[in-house]
Amino acid sequence: MAMYSSPLPEPPPLPEQNAHHTFFSRPEQADWQEHTLFIDADSGRSMTFQEFKSEVLLGITALGSPSSQGGLQLQGGGLGGGHMVGIFSENSMEFPVLVHSLLGLTTPFALLSALSTRAELTQALRLSRTTHLFVSRKLLAVALGAADDLALGAADDLALGAAEDLGLDRSRVYLLDNAAEGPRPYSTGIKAFSQMRAFSNMGAFSNMGAFSNMRAAARNLPPISVRPAKHDTLAYVLFSSGTSGLPKAVMIGTAPSASRVFKARFWRRLFRRRSPFQPRKASRLPAFLPLYHCFSLAYTCFRPLVVPATSVIMAKWNVEAAVRAIRRYHVTHLTLVPSIIHQLVHDANITAATFATVRSVTSGAAHLPPELKDRFASQVPQAVIGEGHGMSELTGATIVQPPPGVLPLPLLPPHSLGVLMPGTRAKLIPADNTDGADGSSDGALNSSEVGTVGELHVLSPGAALGYLGNSEATQSTFYSPSSSECSMDNARWIRTGDYFGVDENGYFFFADRAKDTLKVSGAQVSPREIEDVLLRHPAGLAQDVCVAGVRGKGRTEDERVPRAWVVLAQGTKVDEDAALLELDRWHRAQLSKYKWLRGGMEAVNEIPKSATGKTLRRVLVDRYEATRAMVAKL
Numbered sequence: 001m002a003m004y005s006s007p008l009p010e011p012p013p014l015p016e017q018n019a020h021h022t023f024f025s026r027p028e029q030a031d032w033q034e035h036t037l038f039i040d041a042d043s044g045r046s047m048t049f050q051e052f053k054s055e056v057l058l059g060i061t062a063l064g065s066p067s068s069q070g071g072l073q074l075q076g077g078g079l080g081g082g083h084m085v086g087i088f089s090e091n092s093m094e095f096p097v098l099v100h101s102l103l104g105l106t107t108p109f110a111l112l113s114a115l116s117t118r119a120e121l122t123q124a125l126r127l128s129r130t131t132h133l134f135v136s137r138k139l140l141a142v143a144l145g146a147a148d149d150l151a152l153g154a155a156d157d158l159a160l161g162a163a164e165d166l167g168l169d170r171s172r173v174y175l176l177d178n179a180a181e182g183p184r185p186y187s188t189g190i191k192a193f194s195q196m197r198a199f200s201n202m203g204a205f206s207n208m209g210a211f212s213n214m215r216a217a218a219r220n221l222p223p224i225s226v227r228p229a230k231h232d233t234l235a236y237v238l239f240s241s242g243t244s245g246l247p248k249a250v251m252i253g254t255a256p257s258a259s260r261v262f263k264a265r266f267w268r269r270l271f272r273r274r275s276p277f278q279p280r281k282a283s284r285l286p287a288f289l290p291l292y293h294c295f296s297l298a299y300t301c302f303r304p305l306v307v308p309a310t311s312v313i314m315a316k317w318n319v320e321a322a323v324r325a326i327r328r329y330h331v332t333h334l335t336l337v338p339s340i341i342h343q344l345v346h347d348a349n350i351t352a353a354t355f356a357t358v359r360s361v362t363s364g365a366a367h368l369p370p371e372l373k374d375r376f377a378s379q380v381p382q383a384v385i386g387e388g389h390g391m392s393e394l395t396g397a398t399i400v401q402p403p404p405g406v407l408p409l410p411l412l413p414p415h416s417l418g419v420l421m422p423g424t425r426a427k428l429i430p431a432d433n434t435d436g437a438d439g440s441s442d443g444a445l446n447s448s449e450v451g452t453v454g455e456l457h458v459l460s461p462g463a464a465l466g467y468l469g470n471s472e473a474t475q476s477t478f479y480s481p482s483s484s485e486c487s488m489d490n491a492r493w494i495r496t497g498d499y500f501g502v503d504e505n506g507y508f509f510f511a512d513r514a515k516d517t518l519k520v521s522g523a524q525v526s527p528r529e530i531e532d533v534l535l536r537h538p539a540g541l542a543q544d545v546c547v548a549g550v551r552g553k554g555r556t557e558d559e560r561v562p563r564a565w566v567v568l569a570q571g572t573k574v575d576e577d578a579a580l581l582e583l584d585r586w587h588r589a590q591l592s593k594y595k596w597l598r599g600g601m602e603a604v605n606e607i608p609k610s611a612t613g614k615t616l617r618r619v620l621v622d623r624y625e626a627t628r629a630m631v632a633k634l
Contacts, residue, residue: 003427006420007407007506014461018229019254020104023305024053035282037304038093041314041325047093049308052100057223059101064224072132076106076227079234079468084129087292088112088121089136089176090315095291096301098134098176103235104226110237110249111292114139114316115592127249128237128468134176231255237468238294240392241517241526249468250392255461283307283359285333286325288314293523294392295364299335309333319343323354330357337365337522338372342555345375355380363387364397365522367510369558370415389417389456389510393464393477393494398424399508409505416507423461426508428454428500453511456496463492516617518549518560520594527617530562530597533590534583541579543569546607548617550599550624563599565620567607576603 015022033050040046047055065071075081085102087109089095102109110128112121114136125133229235233254239247289296300311312329314321317340325331334355336344341363344350361383363373368387377385389399401418404411412418420426430452459481466474478492499511518525527547534545544567549560568579580601588596602624608616 003425004420004502004506005425006422007409008402008419008422011422014231014255016229016231016255018104018106018226019235020056020100020226023100023103023302024056032308035308036310038096039310039312039329040093041286041312041321041329045093049305052097055097056100056104059097060104060226061221061224063101063107064105065221069221071221071224074102074105074107074132077233079108079129081107083107083131084237085109086112086125086128086130086133087176088114088116088133088139089291090114090138091287091291091296091300091313092136092177092315093313094176095313099236099297099301105224106227106229106233106235106254108234108236111239111297113239113292113592114290115594117590117592119590120592124239124247124249127239127247132172132174134174137175137177140173140175229254232465234465238292238297238392241524241529246526246529246532247524248470248473251465251468252395253465283309283333284329284331285309285311285335286314286322286329286331287311287335288317288322288325289335289337289365289522290316293365294395295337295390295522296335298396299362319347319350323350326354326357332357332359334358334361336361336363338363338368338558339366339521339555341368341372341376342558345372345379346555350379352379352381355383358383361385364390366519366559372558387417389496389498389500389508391494391496391498394458394460394496395462395464397421398426398458398460398496409507413503413507413509416503416509418508419506420508421460425459427457428452428502429457429495430454453499453501456498456500456508457493458496459491459493461491463494516548518562520552520559520561520598521555523594525562525595527562530564530587530591530595533587534564534566536590537583537586539572539582540569541572541574541583543567544607546615546617546620547597548621550621551628552598561598562595563621563624564597564601565604565607566601567605568603579603 029049033048035049036046037049037052038047061071063072063074064076065073067073074085075083085098085107087095087098099109110124110130112124112128116124124130231254234251235254236252237249238252240250241247285299287296287300289299291297291300300313303309304311310329312325312331314325326334358380359382361376361380363385364387373385373387384403386401388397388401390397398421399417399419400421401412401416407419409419463478466478477495479495480492497517501509501511503509516527518527527549530547531545534542534547546565547562548565550563551557552559552561564583566580566583568576572579574582580603584597584601604620608619
């Protein structure tokens with residue numbers, strides 16, 4: 001079987017050290033001290049590289065100091081230390097400070113979706129084995145259920161409610177953003193991360209709330225040093241459904257975190273002439289994609305420390321706020337997902353003038369349909385629109401589009417995602433009709449040009465360590481290379497669940513998603529998770545369920561959205577319509593909005609299955625799409 005390599009040179013060996021040194025201690029950063037690294041889009045508050053580094057070092061001291069001195073005494077060394085810090089927050093300037101403080105301590109952290117329902121958050125805390133939880137002020141109010149005290153509504157019982165479900169002690173829940181802003185959080189006994197850092201500089205932490213029994217002496221705390229790390233030291237956990245099944249906790253090690261930095265530096269040196277850093281020429285990009293997602297985490301928390309840029313941080317995506325930020329801060333680069341691009345091209349208020357300062361665009365997290373890309377290109381005619389392929393388990397991009405003229409190859413063919421990243425190898429495994437793609441193709445493939453189409457398997461030193469507490473899923477997704485395939489340390493093959501073709505020049509073309517995991521607005525959606533929720537209805541309304549992806553409408557018309565086929569339980573005391581309405585209400589209460597059944601729900605007499613009992617999702621999808629096409633013709 002053919003194995004494909006990158007046409008780009010191999011990157012240098014990765015030093016075995018804490019990623020903190022890679023991010024903050026490189027010689028060229030001597031000129032970065034006054035460079036503006038982050039800007040808060042709403043307040044205009046900014047933070048330079050030097051200020052950010054100082055805050056991170058204070059954070060390391062605040063989090064790692066002994067409890068006898070008022071610190072949290074967080075242990076390092078990955079899971080071996082016994083501590084896991086959950087981060088449950090919208091985007092903020094405090095988010096990257098906490099991320100890099102924990103990396104310096106080698107205390108692993110779990111990136112928790114700010115869209116989580118209580119049930120989803122409880123499951124994520126359980127999967128990640130969270131011992132300490134940092135939450136934003138907004139989500140903390142939801143957590144406390146203290147409508148009378150905080151005047152934020154009666155439905156405010158999320159994060160702490162989920163923590164209590166697991167027995168996570170309230171004294172280990174902390175505010176991520178500034179406690180001095182907004183309603184009075186001091187009465188909750190919750191500590192603020194920014195004040196922890198401030199008091200570590202003064203010599204002791206505040207004794208507010210649960211800190212009342214901690215020392216508040218006004219003396220300087222000895223700084224906590226950055227702890228050593230190995231390639232396989234657990235750095236953080238994020239959540240992915242992989243190619244199928246329920247969401248899983250993906251373990252990312254120190255090596256993949258630092259590998260991203262080295263590849264980005266190597267990439268920059270390959271394609272750009274080295275020149276002194278000029279802050280005024282640094283790119284500016286809005287950070288509205290959620291930082292708990294690997295795509296935005298990389299572009300906002302990691303990449304600006306490699307290729308100097310200014311991130312304009314927004315709490316979340318909002319088209320009007322994004323347009324204001326683009327104009328106010330003269331944004332030069334956009335990181336987008338296909339669903340946002342769809343929204344932009346269909347917004348009558350968006351014109352080419354909106355993006356006058358934009359010079360480049362990166363689309364990620366999901367496949368960008370060629371037609372949508374072409375339409376968006378007319379709105380940003382002066383910009384280069386790039387895309388590629390990556391996944392959480394690979395901690396970033398594996399296929400990239402090099403700038404024109406840098407490779408001794410023909411120009412990038414239309415609709416190709418590019419070539420393999422430096423140091424990456426791949427092979428294409430032909431589809432197994434019983435366990436492969438669903439038979440459709442969303443890509444722009446001409447099989448006569450690209451030859452064999454198969455599931456992409458990637459070999460990379462940036463591979464994740466596996467799935468936390470799920471050896472079965474780890475073994476089905478990751479496997480070791482043979483000695484003839486690779487001798488790199490820490491490199492493993494990963495089954496991506498995506499089908500590709502490749503032409504004679506090594507350019508890759510997306511064909512289809514394999515198996516059942518869906519991508520909605522750039523986020524993974526597990527049909528299995530939705531099925532389980534419907535089957536768990538307290539009244540037992542559903543006897544059997546199948547969830548699969550169908551063509552969306554409006555903003556998601558270029559994606560597949562979940563639709564459910566339900567066999568209602570015999571003896572149900574309500575009629576069919578009432579049962580479906582109740583199941584719809586139930587699943588919306590249990591799941592985040594992007595997981596809702598946008599494709600609808602239908603009662604059926606039976607779920608088609610193969611002779612071995614495997615659900616034949618394709619049969620139901622084909623039947624639905626045929627009916628939909630027929631209705632459209634009427």
